[in-house]
Amino acid sequence: MTEVTGAAEQSRATDAAVRTLVRSSELSTWQAMRRSWQAYALLAPIFILLIIFNYYPPILGLLRAFYRWRPGVEASFVGLQHFGVYFTSPETGRELLNMFKLLAFFFFSGAVVPFIMAVLIFRIRDTESKELYRLFLIIPMLVPLIVVILLWKQIYDPNLGVINGLLEQVGLGFLALNWLGDTATALYAIMFMGFPWVSGVGTLIYLGGLGQISESIFDACEVDGCTGLRRTLLIDLPLVLGQVRLMTILAVIAGVTSFQTILVLTDGGPGFATMVPGLTMFHKAFRTQQFGYAASIGMILFVITFTATLAVNRTIHPAVEDVRH
Amino acid sequence: MSTTTSTQVAPRTRRPLRLYQIGSHLFISVMLLLSLIPTYLLITWSFKNGLQYRWERWAISFPLRWRNYIAAWDVVGDYMINTIIVAIIGLMGMLLLSLIGGYVFARMDFPFRETLYYAIIALLMVPWVLSFIPAYMVYVRLGLLNTRLAMIIPELAGGPIFGIFLMRAFISGIPEELFESARCDGAGVLDLIGRITLPLSLPGLATLAVLNFIGVWNSFLWPLVMIQDDEKQMIAVGLYKLARSATSGGVPGWTSQDFSVWGPLYAGYVIASLPLVLLFIVLGKFYVEGLVDSGLKV
Numbered sequence: 001m002t003e004v005t006g007a008a009e010q011s012r013a014t015d016a017a018v019r020t021l022v023r024s025s026e027l028s029t030w031q032a033m034r035r036s037w038q039a040y041a042l043l044a045p046i047f048i049l050l051i052i053f054n055y056y057p058p059i060l061g062l063l064r065a066f067y068r069w070r071p072g073v074e075a076s077f078v079g080l081q082h083f084g085v086y087f088t089s090p091e092t093g094r095e096l097l098n099m100f101k102l103l104a105f106f107f108f109s110g111a112v113v114p115f116i117m118a119v120l121i122f123r124i125r126d127t128e129s130k131e132l133y134r135l136f137l138i139i140p141m142l143v144p145l146i147v148v149i150l151l152w153k154q155i156y157d158p159n160l161g162v163i164n165g166l167l168e169q170v171g172l173g174f175l176a177l178n179w180l181g182d183t184a185t186a187l188y189a190i191m192f193m194g195f196p197w198v199s200g201v202g203t204l205i206y207l208g209g210l211g212q213i214s215e216s217i218f219d220a221c222e223v224d225g226c227t228g229l230r231r232t233l234l235i236d237l238p239l240v241l242g243q244v245r246l247m248t249i250l251a252v253i254a255g256v257t258s259f260q261t262i263l264v265l266t267d268g269g270p271g272f273a274t275m276v277p278g279l280t281m282f283h284k285a286f287r288t289q290q291f292g293y294a295a296s297i298g299m300i301l302f303v304i305t306f307t308a309t310l311a312v313n314r315t316i317h318p319a320v321e322d323v324r325h
Numbered sequence: 326m327s328t329t330t331s332t333q334v335a336p337r338t339r340r341p342l343r344l345y346q347i348g349s350h351l352f353i354s355v356m357l358l359l360s361l362i363p364t365y366l367l368i369t370w371s372f373k374n375g376l377q378y379r380w381e382r383w384a385i386s387f388p389l390r391w392r393n394y395i396a397a398w399d400v401v402g403d404y405m406i407n408t409i410i411v412a413i414i415g416l417m418g419m420l421l422l423s424l425i426g427g428y429v430f431a432r433m434d435f436p437f438r439e440t441l442y443y444a445i446i447a448l449l450m451v452p453w454v455l456s457f458i459p460a461y462m463v464y465v466r467l468g469l470l471n472t473r474l475a476m477i478i479p480e481l482a483g484g485p486i487f488g489i490f491l492m493r494a495f496i497s498g499i500p501e502e503l504f505e506s507a508r509c510d511g512a513g514v515l516d517l518i519g520r521i522t523l524p525l526s527l528p529g530l531a532t533l534a535v536l537n538f539i540g541v542w543n544s545f546l547w548p549l550v551m552i553q554d555d556e557k558q559m560i561a562v563g564l565y566k567l568a569r570s571a572t573s574g575g576v577p578g579w580t581s582q583d584f585s586v587w588g589p590l591y592a593g594y595v596i597a598s599l600p601l602v603l604l605f606i607v608l609g610k611f612y613v614e615g616l617v618d619s620g621l622k623v
Contacts, residue, residue, distance in 0.1 A: 029436050032435070032436050033435065033436045033437075035435075036433065036434070036435030036436065038433070038514050039429050039433045039435040039438075040435070042425050042426075042428075042429050042514070043425075043426065043429055043441065045422065046422050046425070046426050046445075046485055046489070047441075049422075049478075049481065049482035049485075050445065050448065050482060050485075050486070052463075052482070053460070053463070053478055053479070053482040053483065054448050054451075054456070054482055054483055054486065055448070056459075056463060057456040057459040057460040057462075057463050058451050058455045058456045058459065060459040060462070060463065061455050061456060061458060061459035062455070064459060064462075069462070071462065071465050117353070117356060120349045120352060120353055121353060123346075123349065124346070124349060124350065124353070125346060129350065133353055133357060136357040136361065137357065138605065138612075138613065138616075139361065139364060140360050140361060140363070140364050141616060142598055142601045142602045142605055143363075143364055143367065143594075143598045143601070144542055144543055144560070144561060144564075144597055144598060144601065145543045145545070145561070146543065146545055146561040146562075146564050146565055147367070147564060147594040147597060147598060148363065150564065150565070150568045150594070151363045151366070151367055151594070152363065153568075155363065155366075160379075162366065162382055162383075165382055194360075195359065195360075196356050196359050196360055197360075198356045198357065198360055199357070199360045201616050201617060201619060201620045202620075204613065204616060204617050205617055205620050208617060227342075228345070246620060246621070247620075250620060253452060256452075256454075257452055257453065257454040260545055260546055263546075264565060278454055281454065281457075281458065282546070285458050285461070286550055291458055291461075291462060294458045295458045295459060298454050298455050298457065298458050298459075299455065301452070301454045301455070302451075302452055302454065302455040305452050305454075306450075306452075309450075
C-alpha cells in the first residue's frame with residue numbers, strides 16, 4: 001500500500017513520474033526536501049497543533065512529576081519526593097490492589113465474555129437472526145456512557161433501586177444492601193455494572209475477526225469432525241488472537257486509567273474502598289491543587305500501562321496471515 | 326427469538342447440531358435481553374410521574390407523560406446545543422486535517438515521510454492519563470480555561486492522529502490512474518485533494534466523523550475540569566450535575582409542576598441519547614465501523 005506513488009507532485013509532467021523518481025534518489029536530501037516543499041507546507045498546520053497540544057503536555061508531565069506545581073506559581077524542583085510520598089502513603093496499597101482487581105475483571109468482562117458471545121453469534125446459521133442479534137448488540141451502545149453510569153447508580157440505590165426492589169418482591173428483602181455504600185460490596189458493584197457485558201465494541205470486533213477467517217478452514221474442520229468446544233479452542237481462538245490481544249490491551253488500559261465510572265458511582269468511597277490511583281491523581285490535582293504530585297501518579301500509571309501493553313504484545317502472538325482470505 | 330426457522334436453512338443438519346443451534350439462540354437471546362434492561366428501564370421511567378415511578382417500577386405506565394420531555398428539554402437543551410456546536414466545528418477542522426494528512430502520507434513522496442508519519446502514530450500510544458494533568462496546565466496557561474475553544478482544540482489537534490492513520494490507509498486504496506490523469510490535465514495538489522481524494526474518501530471520513538462525534542458526546546472529565554460556566558457546559562457533565570441536583574434538593578422549574586424529578590430526569594437522559602440514535606439511523610454502517618475503530622484507537 002505504501003509504494004512510492006506520487007514523486008512527481010509538482011513537476012506536473014505527464015510521463016515524468018518514473019524519471020523523477022530515479023533522479024530524486026541522486027539528489028541530496030536537502031534538494032529533495034526543497035522540491036517537496038508542498039508536502040511540508042500541507043503538514044505544517046497539523047504539526048504545529050500536535051506540538052503544542054499533543055507532544056508538549058505529556059513531555060511536560062514527565063518533567064513536572066519531579067516538581068511542586070500549581071497554576072500561577074513558579075514550579076520548584078523536589079526530586080523524587082512525590083514518588084516517595086505516594087509509595088509510602090497508607091492508601092496506596094489498597095488503591096493498587098483495587099486497580100489490579102478491576103484490571104483482572106475487565107479482562108474477563110471485556111475480552112473473554114465478548115469472545116464467547118461472538119463465537120455463539122457467529123455460528124448461528126440463520127443470517128436473519130444473526131443480523132437481528134447484531135442490531136440488539138448495538139442498541140445499548142446508543143446510550144451515552146454517562147447515562148449508563150447514572151442509570152446503574154440508580155439501579156444500585158438502597159431505597160429506590162430496582163435490585164433491592166426485586167429482592168423484596170421475591171421475599172429476599174434481607175439480602176438488600178446499600179451496594180455502592182458498603183465497603184464490602186462497592187468495588188464488586190462497580191465491576192457488575194454493565195452486566196452481562198456482551199453488548200459493546202468487543203463482540204463486534206471479535207465478530208469482525210471471525211468473519212475474516214477463510215471458509216475452507218471451517219469446512220476442513222467439519223470434515224475432520226472438529227466441532228463445538230474443540231473447534232472454539234483449536235480453530236476460532238488461535239485465528240482471532242489479534243483481536244484477543246487488542247481486547248486484552250484495552251482491558252489493561254481501562255483497568256489502569258479509566259476512573260470516570262468510579263468518580264460518578266462512588267467517588268472512591270465509602271472511605272477508600274473503591275479508590276484507584278487514577279482517581280487519586282484527579283483528586284490531588286483538582287481538589288488539593290497538587291499538580292506535580294498528580295503528574296507523578298500519571299507517570300506511574302503510564303509506566304504500568306506501557307509495561308503491561310508490551311508484556312501482552314510479547315505473550316500473545318496472532319496466527320499467520322495466510323489462513324485468512 | 327426465531328429458534329425454529331433457523332435450522333431449516335441447512336438440510337444436512339444433524340440432530341445434535343440442531344439442539345446446539347436452539348441452545349445458542351436461547352442463550353444469546355437471554356444475554357441480549359439482560360443487557361437491554363437498563364435501556365428499557367430508562368425509556369419507561371422517562372414517561373412516569375412520581376407515584377408511577379414509586380409503585381410501577383417495571384411496567385409501562387399509561388398515559389405516557391410527554392410533559393416530562395418538555396420539562397427536561399428546558400434544562401438539557403442548552404447543554405446539547407453547546408455540545409453539537411463544539412462537535413461540528415471541531416469535526417470540520419479534524420476532517421480537513423485528516424484528509425490533507427492522509428493524502429500527503431499516502432500519495433506524496435518526500436524525505437522523512439515515514440519518520441514524520443510514525444511521529445504522529447506514536448502519539449496513539451501515549452495514554453491520556455499521562456497528558457491529562459499537564460494538558461490542563463497548558464490550557465490554563467494559554468487562557469483557555471472556561472472557553473468553548475478548550476473543547477474544540479482537543480478534537481482539532483488530537484483527532485487527526487487517528488484520522489491520518491485511517492485516511493492514509495483509505496487513500497492508498499484509490500487507483501493511481503485517477504491521480505495520474507488529473508495531473509495530465511494540470512491539476513495541482515489542492516485540486517487532487519479537493520476534487521479527487523475528497524469525493525472518493527467520503528466513507529472513511531464518515532467513519533471518522535461518527536467516531537469523533539461519539540467521543541465528543543461522551544467526553545466527561547475534560548469539560549468537568551475545564552468548563553465552569555453552566556451555560557457553556559457539555560452534555561455529559563450537564564447530565565451528571567443534573568442528576569446530582571435531582572437527588573439532592575431538586576431542579577428549579579421541575580419540582581413545582583411535577584410530583585417528582587425522576588420522570589424529567591430520565592426524559593433528559595433519553596433526549597441526550599437521541600443524537601446518537603439519529604446518527605445510527607442515518608449512518609448505520611459507518612456508526613458500527615466508527616465503534617469498531619474506536620477500539621483500534623488505543
